[in-house]
Amino acid sequence: MAEAKETLSVSENVLKEVQDMAYDARISARTLSRADTEWKNRALEAMAAALEEQADVIVSQNAEDLARERENGMSEAMLDRLALNEKRVAELAAALRELKALPDPVGEVMRGSTLPNGLRVLQTRVPLGVVGAIYEARPNVTVDIAGLAIKSGNAVMLRGGSAAAKSNQTICRILRQALDRTGLPMDCVQSVDEFGREGANALMVSRGFIDVLIPRGGHNLIQSVVRNAQVPVIETGEGNCHIFMDASADPKTAAEIVVNAKTQRPGTCNTVETLLIAAGADSSAVLKKLSEAGVTLHVDAETKANLPAGLSAEDATEEDWNTEYGSLDLAVATVPHLDAAISHIRKYSTGHSEAILTNDVRNADIFVREVDSAAVYVNASTRFTDGGQLGLGAEVGISTQKLHARGPMGLEQLTTSKWIIRGDGHVRR
Amino acid sequence: MAEAKETLSVSENVLKEVQDMAYDARISARTLSRADTEWKNRALEAMAAALEEQADVIVSQNAEDLARERENGMSEAMLDRLALNEKRVAELAAALRELKALPDPVGEVMRGSTLPNGLRVLQTRVPLGVVGAIYEARPNVTVDIAGLAIKSGNAVMLRGGSAAAKSNQTICRILRQALDRTGLPMDCVQSVDEFGREGANALMVSRGFIDVLIPRGGHNLIQSVVRNAQVPVIETGEGNCHIFMDASADPKTAAEIVVNAKTQRPGTCNTVETLLIAAGADSSAVLKKLSEAGVTLHVDAETKANLPAGLSAEDATEEDWNTEYGSLDLAVATVPHLDAAISHIRKYSTGHSEAILTNDVRNADIFVREVDSAAVYVNASTRFTDGGQLGLGAEVGISTQKLHARGPMGLEQLTTSKWIIRGDGHVRR
Numbered sequence: 001m002a003e004a005k006e007t008l009s010v011s012e013n014v015l016k017e018v019q020d021m022a023y024d025a026r027i028s029a030r031t032l033s034r035a036d037t038e039w040k041n042r043a044l045e046a047m048a049a050a051l052e053e054q055a056d057v058i059v060s061q062n063a064e065d066l067a068r069e070r071e072n073g074m075s076e077a078m079l080d081r082l083a084l085n086e087k088r089v090a091e092l093a094a095a096l097r098e099l100k101a102l103p104d105p106v107g108e109v110m111r112g113s114t115l116p117n118g119l120r121v122l123q124t125r126v127p128l129g130v131v132g133a134i135y136e137a138r139p140n141v142t143v144d145i146a147g148l149a150i151k152s153g154n155a156v157m158l159r160g161g162s163a164a165a166k167s168n169q170t171i172c173r174i175l176r177q178a179l180d181r182t183g184l185p186m187d188c189v190q191s192v193d194e195f196g197r198e199g200a201n202a203l204m205v206s207r208g209f210i211d212v213l214i215p216r217g218g219h220n221l222i223q224s225v226v227r228n229a230q231v232p233v234i235e236t237g238e239g240n241c242h243i244f245m246d247a248s249a250d251p252k253t254a255a256e257i258v259v260n261a262k263t264q265r266p267g268t269c270n271t272v273e274t275l276l277i278a279a280g281a282d283s284s285a286v287l288k289k290l291s292e293a294g295v296t297l298h299v300d301a302e303t304k305a306n307l308p309a310g311l312s313a314e315d316a317t318e319e320d321w322n323t324e325y326g327s328l329d330l331a332v333a334t335v336p337h338l339d340a341a342i343s344h345i346r347k348y349s350t351g352h353s354e355a356i357l358t359n360d361v362r363n364a365d366i367f368v369r370e371v372d373s374a375a376v377y378v379n380a381s382t383r384f385t386d387g388g389q390l391g392l393g394a395e396v397g398i399s400t401q402k403l404h405a406r407g408p409m410g411l412e413q414l415t416t417s418k419w420i421i422r423g424d425g426h427v428r429r
Numbered sequence: 430m431a432e433a434k435e436t437l438s439v440s441e442n443v444l445k446e447v448q449d450m451a452y453d454a455r456i457s458a459r460t461l462s463r464a465d466t467e468w469k470n471r472a473l474e475a476m477a478a479a480l481e482e483q484a485d486v487i488v489s490q491n492a493e494d495l496a497r498e499r500e501n502g503m504s505e506a507m508l509d510r511l512a513l514n515e516k517r518v519a520e521l522a523a524a525l526r527e528l529k530a531l532p533d534p535v536g537e538v539m540r541g542s543t544l545p546n547g548l549r550v551l552q553t554r555v556p557l558g559v560v561g562a563i564y565e566a567r568p569n570v571t572v573d574i575a576g577l578a579i580k581s582g583n584a585v586m587l588r589g590g591s592a593a594a595k596s597n598q599t600i601c602r603i604l605r606q607a608l609d610r611t612g613l614p615m616d617c618v619q620s621v622d623e624f625g626r627e628g629a630n631a632l633m634v635s636r637g638f639i640d641v642l643i644p645r646g647g648h649n650l651i652q653s654v655v656r657n658a659q660v661p662v663i664e665t666g667e668g669n670c671h672i673f674m675d676a677s678a679d680p681k682t683a684a685e686i687v688v689n690a691k692t693q694r695p696g697t698c699n700t701v702e703t704l705l706i707a708a709g710a711d712s713s714a715v716l717k718k719l720s721e722a723g724v725t726l727h728v729d730a731e732t733k734a735n736l737p738a739g740l741s742a743e744d745a746t747e748e749d750w751n752t753e754y755g756s757l758d759l760a761v762a763t764v765p766h767l768d769a770a771i772s773h774i775r776k777y778s779t780g781h782s783e784a785i786l787t788n789d790v791r792n793a794d795i796f797v798r799e800v801d802s803a804a805v806y807v808n809a810s811t812r813f814t815d816g817g818q819l820g821l822g823a824e825v826g827i828s829t830q831k832l833h834a835r836g837p838m839g840l841e842q843l844t845t846s847k848w849i850i851r852g853d854g855h856v857r858r
Contacts, residue, residue: 030799113820119809121819128831129801207656211831227636230656232832253854260856368849370459372558380548380852389857390550390848391542402557402640402845403661404833416831419819420797423809425682427689428818 008201008228018157018202021190022209025130025155028185033127033153035184037104043150044100046178048093051143054174055089061166062139069137069163077267077327082137082164092143095394099151102393105412106153120422125415127153129211132203134225136217137163142171145214146189148396150179152414155188157210159200161217165193204229211416216397219324234405234413236397239269239352240324241382244341244367246358247280253379254281254357255289261355261381263293267326269398270353270375270385274321274331276341277303284308287332295328302334321348338363342370349373351400353382374400374407437630437657447631450619451586451638454559457614458584462556464613466533472579473529475607477522480572483603484518490595491568498566498592506696506756511566511593521572524823528580531822534841535582549851554844556582558640561632563654565646566592571600574643575618577825579608581843584617586639588629590646594622633658640845645826648753663834663842665826668698668781669753670811673770673796675787676709682808683710683786684718690784690810692722696755698827699782699804699814703750703760705770706732713737716761724757731763750777767792771799778802780829782811803829803836 032040051058062084070079108125115121131154135141142160149156160168168191176186192199203210204225213233215225226235243261245254261272277283279302288308290297297303297313298320307313313332320331321344335341345354355377356367364378375385385407387395392410399405405413461469480487491513499508534554541551560583564570571589578585589597597620605615621628632639633654642662644654655664672690674683690701706712708731717737719726726732726742727749736742742761749760750773764770774783784806785796793807804814814836816824821839828834834842 034798115818115820119813123836126801227659232830234832250854256854256856264857364851369463372555373847375848375850378849378851380850380855381857383857384548384850384855385848389544390850391544401661403663406846407552407848417835418802419804419814419836420807421804421809421813421819422793422807425679425685426809426813427685428693428810428812 008205010198010201010205014195014198015202015205018192018195018199019206019209021187021192022130022157022206024187025157025190026209028187029127029129029153029155031185032150032155032188033106035153039182039184040104040151040153041100043179043182043184044096044147046182047147047150047175048096050174050178051089051093051096051171055086058089058167058170058174059084059086061170065164065166074137074163078137082139082167084139084167088140092140095144096147099147099394102151102411104151105415110417117426118423119426122420123417124420125412126418128414128416130155130157130209131414132157132159132210132213132231134159134200134203134213134215134217134221136161136221138216139164139167139171141216142168143175144394145396146175148394148411148414150184150188152411154414156190157203158189158191158193159203160191160193162193162196168193204231207231214396234397234399234409235401236399236409237269238324238350238400239271239398240274240322240348240350241270241272241353242274242276242345242349243272243355243357243382244276244338244345245278245281245283245286246338246356246360246363247278248359248363249281249357250359251282251285254283255285257355257357257379257381258286259289259293261383262290262295262330263328264381264383266328268383269324270382271326272330272355272382273324274333274348276344277332277334278338278341279334279336287311290330293328295330297330297332299332300334303332306334324350338366342367345371345373352398353377353385355380355382374398437634439627439630439634443624443627444631444634447586447621447624447628448635448638450616450621451559451635453616454584454586454619455638457616458556458558458582460614461579461584461617462535462582464582468611468613469533469580469582470529472608472611472613473525473576475611476576476579476604477525479603479607480518480522480525480600484515487518487596487599487603488513488515490599494593494595503566503592507566507592511568511596513568513596517569521569524573525576528576528823531580531840533580534844539846546855547852548855551849552846553849554841555847557843557845559584559586559638560843561586561588561639561642561660563588563629563632563642563644563646563650565590565650567645568593568596568600570645571597572604573823574825575604577823577840577843579613579617581840583843585619586632587618587620587622588632589620589622591622591625597622633660636660643825663826663828663838664830665828665838666698667753667779667829668700668827669703669751669777669779670699670701670782671703671705671774671778672701672784672786672811673705673767673774674707674710674712674715675767675785675789675792676707677788677792678710678786679788680711680714683712684714686784686786686808686810687715688718688722690812691719691724691759692757693810693812695757697812698753699811700755701759701784701811702753703762703777705773706761706763707767707770708763708765716740719759722757724759726759726761728761729763732761735763753779767795771796774800774802781827782806782814784809784811803827
């Protein structure tokens with residue numbers, strides 16, 4: 001038997017309730033889809049202002065989540081992701097205001113023509129409808145996804161995870177009230193957290209109610225949603241990213257790029273996790289700078305044999321090549337040539353971001369052509385795979401799948417198209 | 430419990446074999462992705478010529494399929510879909526040659542810019558990689574999908590259904606030999622028919638091996654794939670299409686459009702299946718012309734009460750509103766006003782194609798805005814929802830989902846994008 005899908009456990013009652021909510025979301029989304037850009041921007045401003053005004057409430061509710069999870073033994077890193085303070089709430093409000101400045105994708109005419117028979121054809125951009133989001137202890141995602149959904153004309157159903165229950169509940173209530181004050185339906189933003197894990201399962205099986213489901217979180221959460229959902233899913237955020245240092249790479253530049261890609265923000269999905277060094281490349285500067293930056297190296301035998309004097313490193317195991325550390329750890333392998341590097345990447349990459357450091361035009365071209373990832377770099381840090389950095393504005397996530405969206409997903413990727421065809425009695429011959 | 434997914438039954442052996450084939454397909458697709466447009470066009474010409482040269486073999490093998498299925502009691506309509514003769518084989522070859530004339534989407538630069546920091550960013554179009562197709566007794570699909578895949582740089586894994594086993598096997602062998610003679614890897618086109626239903630299941634669970642799975646066939650086939658596949662799927666072809674005749678519609682024009690939409694080719698997915706008549710619309714001409722054209726009307730009580738003298742009709746049941754007849758049958762309901770028509774469409778439509786016949790600008794605009802289908806028409810036949818008719822050239826199918834592709838899917842929808850980012854030591858600050 002092939003790995004069977006889990007049977008998603010959800011009671012008929014919860015399924016009914018969630019689908020009733022999704023139905024309300026659909027009705028609300030229709031109203032929202034008619035709101036012009038200025039109206040949606042007023043709503044974003046109201047949402048931002050409301051978060052600021054009630055920052056103290058959010059922070060105090062968040063404190064209860066933090067206390068409970070510290071009790072439950074949540075790691076400091078996770079607690080930091082969960083934590084909200086006045087400053088972080090202000091950043092969430094700022095993020096909503098940034099969305100106001102972004103172009104509204106809805107209504108854009110993607111293509112249009114008058115056919116030889118006189119039919120007038122337009123393909124226009126319309127909202128998807130109802131977007132579902134399943135994520136973990138990151139209350140900021142509640143605000144990000146809600147803001148992106150509103151700007152792109154979509155209703156959103158949120159499942160934020162129990163660790164952030166009180167924070168999400170409070171934020172969701174505040175955002176809904178802000179929508180209501182702006183004259184937009186508050187059911188454009190809803191949470192299914194009250195149903196716990198069953199709420200997530202209900203979203204996953206509700207074909208026809210949920211137009212797309214976006215998981216945001218760790219490997220297990222994403223894979224569980226991708227494999228078990230019966231509604232369309234966009235896979236985001238898993239980044240086992242590689243940098244290949246070619247023999248022709250400039251050692252000093254390589255050191256700056258690799259250290260930046262590993263240490264500038266280690267927890268992000270565009271952080272490099274494996275460094276592949278071409279036999280013959282002068283990697284001493286890279287490895288020294290990494291170790292000076294506090295990076296723990298997990299190296300293969302050949303790399304270990306050529307380790308600069310005074311550097312220590314752990315022995316890499318097969319698992320290291322598969323690991324997205326999200327920390328100041330880096331797997332390092334020495335490979336005989338470019339082709340071996342490409343083979344390694346094909347075997348272990350999650351298809352997020354890979355870079356080649358080289359001064360050889362031919363090798364750069366081969367790498368760009370042969371590496372099948374969302375973003376492929378030449379002589380730059382993988383940290384640039386980011387909607388803001390690439391000029392798309394705020395992002396829903398980084399898609400590592402090939403359908404619909406690949407790489408940074410902006411507002412445009414929360415829309416679909418509608419063909420509008422006008423005739424005057426046209427029939428097909 | 431929510432409707433659990435079927436546990437897809439596939440033995441480890443078959444799964445391994447199919448995934449080994451998919452691996453070969455991926456390697457072959459890499460070679461194909463480097464072939465320029467002229468090379469791919471030479472392959473399409475060779476495939477077309479080979480089909481013509483061996484038409485007699487194809488027809489004789491197809492005859493065996495036909496004989497067996499007639500034994501098995503297949504309907505005449507299905508037998509006709511299955512049947513291949515010299516003329517139809519010539520049409521298949523012609524379809525391949527038409528693909529030569531279409532622009533090659535691969536390598537198109539979708540967007541590009543130089544960022545303020547000097548990073549040079551390109552988003553380019555690349556093939557998806559390995560496309561899976563699961564379809565029913567339609568040997569022509571084997572040629573269509575293979576041709577579209579080759580032109581767009583993709584390898585394809587085919588599961589054509591047992592009814593057309595010998596036809597598909599023969600066609601597949603001929604296409605593979607043609608590829609080989611052109612110098613392209615024959616494993617760009619492979620069939621898993623030998624594994625029967627298990628082959629289809631293996632495709633559905635092979636995440637990472639199959640980039641997208643396209644089901645083509647009836648409701649049950651499509652829904653089974655959409656609900657059970659663990660690989661990304663594009664839902665195509667289900668068309669419960671509606672035409673709404675507004676009170677302001679010109680009776681004569683309405684009659685021509687509705688008769689065309691129902692009878693021009695009743696088996697197609699863009700054929701109208703339900704006619705909604707506004708109270709007050711003069712529908713006598715429409716209904717008369719339909720019945721003269723041999724259409725069986727399935728009408729609700731109010732329509733029956735106003736049936737033109739001499740016309741007979743069956744009583745519609747709830748099931749009729751849900752039925753994609755694919756035959757000379759039409760469900761007819763009388764509705765009080767536009768909003769009631771839109772509600773009916775929202776309840777029963779598969780999101781394929783809907784039309785309003787009206788002379789009222791406001792009603793036309795409301796219908797276009799409020800009906801959430803892939804194609805929305807004003808005063809034209811739904812039969813135009815077709816890649817060829819809308820100027821996209823040959824089509825993979827009509828997508829009724831909102832992600833990746835909506836409406837006619839052409840070559841472009843068999844591609845994804847790759848971000849290529851070139852710097853000279855760029856790091857993120």
